[in-house]
Amino acid sequence: MAKGKKVARPSLLALRQVSRHYGGRVALHPIDLDLAAGECVALVGHNGSGKSTLLRLAAGRDTPTSGTVRLDGAPLDENDPRVRARLAVVGDLSACYPDLTVREHLALVAVSHGVEEPLTWVDRALADRGLAEHAEALPNSLSSGQLQSLLLACALVRPRDLLILDEPEQRLDPGARQRLADLLKAELADGVAVLFATHHPDLALHVADRVILLEDGVLLAQGAPEAVLPTAFPGLAAGSAR
């Protein structure tokens, strides 16, 4: 099916009138969001517009002030192992162990998740994320882009129906960004639903089916990347080829 024509598929993830207040401050006004299997939605907007707040709620890592978050029709609770088995998240709560190397981090998550051939999985993850040269490095000797690649590799150990990423392209060089775009396209082709926040239009333009523009916690616009991105990034030429 042609990109942009994906309509009327049942929702895997459904947010209904979801809001989040911090004390007297409204980080996110009531918002609806639907995401189907194999569909990709990108969130864009200025710093503080509510993207990470929305992602945390969609991942079950935070509780909405109002509204509901459902995965396949059931309330989403990240502490539920059945939910964790369907969800992979790369976000601002991701962290590393300072005394474990890159390889050891990957081996740890592989063994923890019962990967059948953990050493093979680790080698493939190192190669796929461009980390092979840094396999024996400790986190504090990695660049921020390499660290981002490690967090992504660790998250991808989970079998998943839904992949949520907060600014996954930040600090990545062009080669790593291309590997990320290829990865997301492969995930979508496998039927995984992808929701991510970004400050760069390229990834949204090349990968997303739909873009949501947030401003001060309000959904300002949503639609095809070519329609919404020029509003969010005024320097971007409308109608760029994907």
Ligand SMILES: Nc1ncnc2c1ncn2[C@@H]1O[C@H](COP(=O)(O)OP(=O)(O)OP(=O)(O)O)[C@@H](O)[C@H]1O
């Ligand atoms: N734990 C918190 N306590 C109080 N206020 C918060 C908290 N988390 C977020 N906020 C506020 O909610 C608003 C939305 O923040 P959020 O992190 O969702 O924005 P964002 O769009 O992801 O920004 P950025 O692009 O800088 O990552 C901001 O005004 C922020 O200060």
